Amino acid sequence: MEDTILRVEHLSVDYKIKAGYLSAVNDVSFSIDRGKVLALVGESGCGKSTVAHTIMRLSIDHNERIGGNIFFEGQDLTKISEAEMEKVRGKHIGMIFQNPLDSLNPVYRSGSQVAEALRLDGLSKHEARERVIQLYRDVQIPNPEERIEAFPHELSGGMRQRVMIAMMLARHPQLLIADEPTTALDVTVEAQVLNIMKEMCDKEGASVLLITHNFGIVAEIADRIGIMYAGELVEEGEVHEIFRNPVHPYSQALLAALPKIKKSEGTIQTIEGTVPRILEKKPECRFANRCPYADETCRFSSPEAKFIAPDHMVRCHKR
Amino acid sequence: MKKFLYNLRHNRNLAIGTVMVLIVILVAIFADQIAPYAFDDSYVAPKFTKPCSDFPFGTDDFGRDMFSRVVYGSRISLRVALLAAIIEICLGVSIGLLAGYYGGNLDRVLSFIGDLTWSMPPIIMSMAVITVLGKGLTNVIIAIAVVSWASYARTVRAKTQSLKNMAFVETGAAFNETDFSLMVRYILPNIVPTIIVLASLSIPSTIMNTTALSFLGLGSMPPSPDWGLLLSNSMSYISIAPWLAIFPGVALVFTVFAFNLFGEGLRDLLDPRLQSR
Amino acid sequence: MRDYVIKRISQGILLVIVVSILVFAMLDLMPGDPINIMTDRKVSEEVKEQLRIEYHLNLPLHQRYVIWVKDMLHGNFGKSIKSKLPVMDMMKARLPVTLKLTLTALLVELVIAVPIGLLAAYKKDSIFDRIVMDVSLFFTAVPSYWIAVVFMLLFAVKLRVLPLSGFSTPLHYVLPVASLVVSGIASTIRMTKTEVLDVLREKYVLTAYAKGLKKKSVLVKHVLRNALILVTIMFFMSVPWVISGAVIIENIFTIPGMGQMLTSGILNQDFPIVQACVFILAILTVVCNLICDIITAVLDPRIRISLGGEN
Numbered sequence: 001m002e003d004t005i006l007r008v009e010h011l012s013v014d015y016k017i018k019a020g021y022l023s024a025v026n027d028v029s030f031s032i033d034r035g036k037v038l039a040l041v042g043e044s045g046c047g048k049s050t051v052a053h054t055i056m057r058l059s060i061d062h063n064e065r066i067g068g069n070i071f072f073e074g075q076d077l078t079k080i081s082e083a084e085m086e087k088v089r090g091k092h093i094g095m096i097f098q099n100p101l102d103s104l105n106p107v108y109r110s111g112s113q114v115a116e117a118l119r120l121d122g123l124s125k126h127e128a129r130e131r132v133i134q135l136y137r138d139v140q141i142p143n144p145e146e147r148i149e150a151f152p153h154e155l156s157g158g159m160r161q162r163v164m165i166a167m168m169l170a171r172h173p174q175l176l177i178a179d180e181p182t183t184a185l186d187v188t189v190e191a192q193v194l195n196i197m198k199e200m201c202d203k204e205g206a207s208v209l210l211i212t213h214n215f216g217i218v219a220e221i222a223d224r225i226g227i228m229y230a231g232e233l234v235e236e237g238e239v240h241e242i243f244r245n246p247v248h249p250y251s252q253a254l255l256a257a258l259p260k261i262k263k264s265e266g267t268i269q270t271i272e273g274t275v276p277r278i279l280e281k282k283p284e285c286r287f288a289n290r291c292p293y294a295d296e297t298c299r300f301s302s303p304e305a306k307f308i309a310p311d312h313m314v315r316c317h318k319r
Numbered sequence: 320m321k322k323f324l325y326n327l328r329h330n331r332n333l334a335i336g337t338v339m340v341l342i343v344i345l346v347a348i349f350a351d352q353i354a355p356y357a358f359d360d361s362y363v364a365p366k367f368t369k370p371c372s373d374f375p376f377g378t379d380d381f382g383r384d385m386f387s388r389v390v391y392g393s394r395i396s397l398r399v400a401l402l403a404a405i406i407e408i409c410l411g412v413s414i415g416l417l418a419g420y421y422g423g424n425l426d427r428v429l430s431f432i433g434d435l436t437w438s439m440p441p442i443i444m445s446m447a448v449i450t451v452l453g454k455g456l457t458n459v460i461i462a463i464a465v466v467s468w469a470s471y472a473r474t475v476r477a478k479t480q481s482l483k484n485m486a487f488v489e490t491g492a493a494f495n496e497t498d499f500s501l502m503v504r505y506i507l508p509n510i511v512p513t514i515i516v517l518a519s520l521s522i523p524s525t526i527m528n529t530t531a532l533s534f535l536g537l538g539s540m541p542p543s544p545d546w547g548l549l550l551s552n553s554m555s556y557i558s559i560a561p562w563l564a565i566f567p568g569v570a571l572v573f574t575v576f577a578f579n580l581f582g583e584g585l586r587d588l589l590d591p592r593l594q595s596r
Numbered sequence: 597m598r599d600y601v602i603k604r605i606s607q608g609i610l611l612v613i614v615v616s617i618l619v620f621a622m623l624d625l626m627p628g629d630p631i632n633i634m635t636d637r638k639v640s641e642e643v644k645e646q647l648r649i650e651y652h653l654n655l656p657l658h659q660r661y662v663i664w665v666k667d668m669l670h671g672n673f674g675k676s677i678k679s680k681l682p683v684m685d686m687m688k689a690r691l692p693v694t695l696k697l698t699l700t701a702l703l704v705e706l707v708i709a710v711p712i713g714l715l716a717a718y719k720k721d722s723i724f725d726r727i728v729m730d731v732s733l734f735f736t737a738v739p740s741y742w743i744a745v746v747f748m749l750l751f752a753v754k755l756r757v758l759p760l761s762g763f764s765t766p767l768h769y770v771l772p773v774a775s776l777v778v779s780g781i782a783s784t785i786r787m788t789k790t791e792v793l794d795v796l797r798e799k800y801v802l803t804a805y806a807k808g809l810k811k812k813s814v815l816v817k818h819v820l821r822n823a824l825i826l827v828t829i830m831f832f833m834s835v836p837w838v839i840s841g842a843v844i845i846e847n848i849f850t851i852p853g854m855g856q857m858l859t860s861g862i863l864n865q866d867f868p869i870v871q872a873c874v875f876i877l878a879i880l881t882v883v884c885n886l887i888c889d890i891i892t893a894v895l896d897p898r899i900r901i902s903l904g905g906e907n
Contacts, residue, residue, distance in 0.1 A: 523737060534844065536863060571742060
């Protein structure tokens with residue numbers, strides 16, 4: 001257990017809405033080892049971003065109810081005070097968001113926003129500036145001396161995301177949460193940004209929690225993969241294992257839906273139906289209404305997480 | 320309608336606003352039945368009679384019953400609001416349609432005029448118009464309408480621009496419909512909810528502006544029971560008959576507040592993204 | 597940036613020219629002979645002819661416009677028909693009074709409304725927020741002149757703590773300014789709250805938290821600064837509106853400002869006065885909108901680029 005940096009146990013998040021509580025995340029458990037990359041994959045709205053925001057305790061409307069525990073370096077992030085959490089954010093856990101234009105403050109120069117993070121560690125203005133230039137160089141931003149003076153809208157999407165990476169790795173966090181870091185970028189830029197992120201994390205020895213719906217990215221940089229559906233983690237294991245041997249019907253369908261260039265079968269498989277909004281928790285398998293194997297058991301009792309191999313978790317009655 | 324009734328129950332502002340607006344409308348319609356005297360019946364009691372059971376709002380400097388005058392005043396406010404809204408809508412909607420539909424130089428000129436009138440404070444602008452037209456309530460209504468059509472024109476223009484390129488309008492164009500028919504039969508019906516919301520949102524400021532002009536002596540002339548006029552008249556007797564200042568003001572605030580709530584509620588219902596000034 | 601400012605200024609100049617033509621044309625738009633409107637029926641034809649020449653009414657319209665503009669550029673707005681005094685001299689005495697009243701009111705409005713709006717946004721859905729929102733919604737419906745009347749009743753007539761009218765001592769300021777700002781405060785509170793809520797939802801606020809900033813620094817550096825852009829705009833946007841409110845308030849409290857001059861000018865059909873007042877207020881409006889746009893552009897680089905790059 002020495003090597004585990006983040007351990008999420010039975011995490012559940014419910015948003016308060018007019019009609020009651022909306023279950024966004026339910027009974028999610030996973031852990032990330034030092035220096036490793038875990039990818040959380042699923043359709044949009046499956047709760048993967050909520051997991052990320054909950055770990056960082058970033059909430060916009062403060063209308064959620066959180067259950068379970070989040071252990072980071074042995075400290076339970078759900079229990080500590082807001083002041084203690086402020087010391088964790090940025091210093092120990094960094095986070096990159098989906099859209100790099102919205103994520104940078106439009107009225108400040110990009111470099112000063114990175115420097116702002118460094119100044120928290122007591123660097124002088126001058127030291128911070130030097131370090132920002134070094135960081136820009138590390139994330140391969142050309143002409144860093146000039147670019148630190150640029151406003152966010154003067155940078156391209158890929159450049160902005162590099163600024164975000166520089167900003168979030170500036171304080172040497174042990175964990176980086178990347179919430180769909182390349183979704184808003186062009187495919188060509190996507191690969192560059194991902195490589196930079198991976199290299200930087202390897203150099204720093206930082207672990208990564210990667211939120212994505214893109215299996216290509218997962219295959220490229222992740223060590224482990226967790227598949228989420230309707231707020232639940234339905235399957236989790238080593239990347240090659242899951243790719244070779246997906247066990248949960250949803251995982252199988254997701255992987256089958258990937259267009260396979262080699263075989264060129266002509267049709268792209270899709271999964272029938274949509275992700276349900278869970279208003280009240282019922283004993284049922286949340287995938288039952290779309291699952292080809294579902295029977296009475298699935299409709300009336302929740303499947304427990306079980307390990308079909310020491311390192312391969314699945315949540316399904318049928319396996 | 321069903322949606323409206325549903326929202327009435329779930330949108331507090333809309334519900335309260337609707338009830339208040341209905342009260343004002345009913346008072347105006349049944350003024351003859353509600354008011355014990357005509358608005359210009361003088362010396363029904365000694366002048367400056369304090370509010371009492373017979374004269375709940377007291378009497379004024381001519382011994383006229385203030386309650387009756389305030390009740391009849393509601394007719395003036397509603398008529399003003401209605402007339403001004405009709406003129407504003409006719410002007411604003413046609414200009415907005417033309418500007419949005421044809422674009423180009425016509426749009427540029429019309430938008431320039433619109434922005435000009437829109438940026439000027441309405442009271443000042445209407446004072447200029449009244450200088451030209453002369454005093455009087457009708458002229459005040461025209462003045463207010465002439466300076467406030469621009470908010471309709473802006474919104475209608477923007478909506479027309481986006482609707483113009485929608486499939487159903489282009490289909491109409493393919494069937495050789497005339498420009499006029501495209502504007503009136505294809506585009507206009509889709510902007511009606513927006514126009515309704517804009518109208519209900521603009522009623523409060525219309526009432527406030529016209530009463531303000533009457534207050535300054537530029538609008539209604541005595542013995543009209545216009546609330547603005549009642550208030551300005553009360554100023555001369557403020558130390559001996561404060562009730563003359565209180566009741567017309569309460570009536571005015573009640574009406575404006577009613578239309579405010581109603582308008583905002585209606586906006587949330589029909590066109591939530593519409594921003595009012 | 598420079599292109600943008602030049603573009604906006606030339607738009608402003610065009611606006612001023614259009615307004616000047618409209619204001620100038622007011623006299624000719626009226627039905628009937630302007631001289632008859634200006635004078636009594638008893639005045640003899642010779643005197644009328646003299647006046648016609650004095651006011652250049654014998655010249656064609658465009659020549660008169662040129663003369664009018666030239667005069668105005670020399671600070672000559674003509675003479676009041678009623679008092680025969682130069683309008684410029686009257687204006688010099690009255691404009692400062694109105695500006696003093698307006699600016700005091702605006703400052704009071706912002707100082708009170710912005711912090712309350714911020715707090716309401718920060719404590720969204722609290723009891724404080726709900727009370728503030730309901731009360732301010734109500735006060736947006738209360739016209740300033742009625743508030744003025746009620747304040748007079750309360751503080752000048754009943755309690756006798758403040759003077760009823762005039763504008764000589766600081767105490768005289770209290771009631772006019774108070775009645776002028778009440779509804780302004782209400783709408784400014786609501787606008788500030790909406791804007792701050794929008795900023796609080798921005799992703800860059802999350803980023804600021806994520807890099808480890810304390811809540812206070814996030815609010816001051818990232819939320820407030822962006823919300824203050826709006827406040828600046830509000831300030832300049834509301835100048836013309838507060839002035840038009842001041843027109844009414846000046847009449848109530850018999851303050852010798854421009855509003856009173858304008859109103860009596862209209863009532864007396866004193867054209868040069870009305871023209872001068874309307875024109876000056878229009879220019880003031882154009883200038884405020886211009887300042888507003890330029891300040892926004894300076895403070896918000898996004899707008900600087902998107903607007904500047906338009907042409």
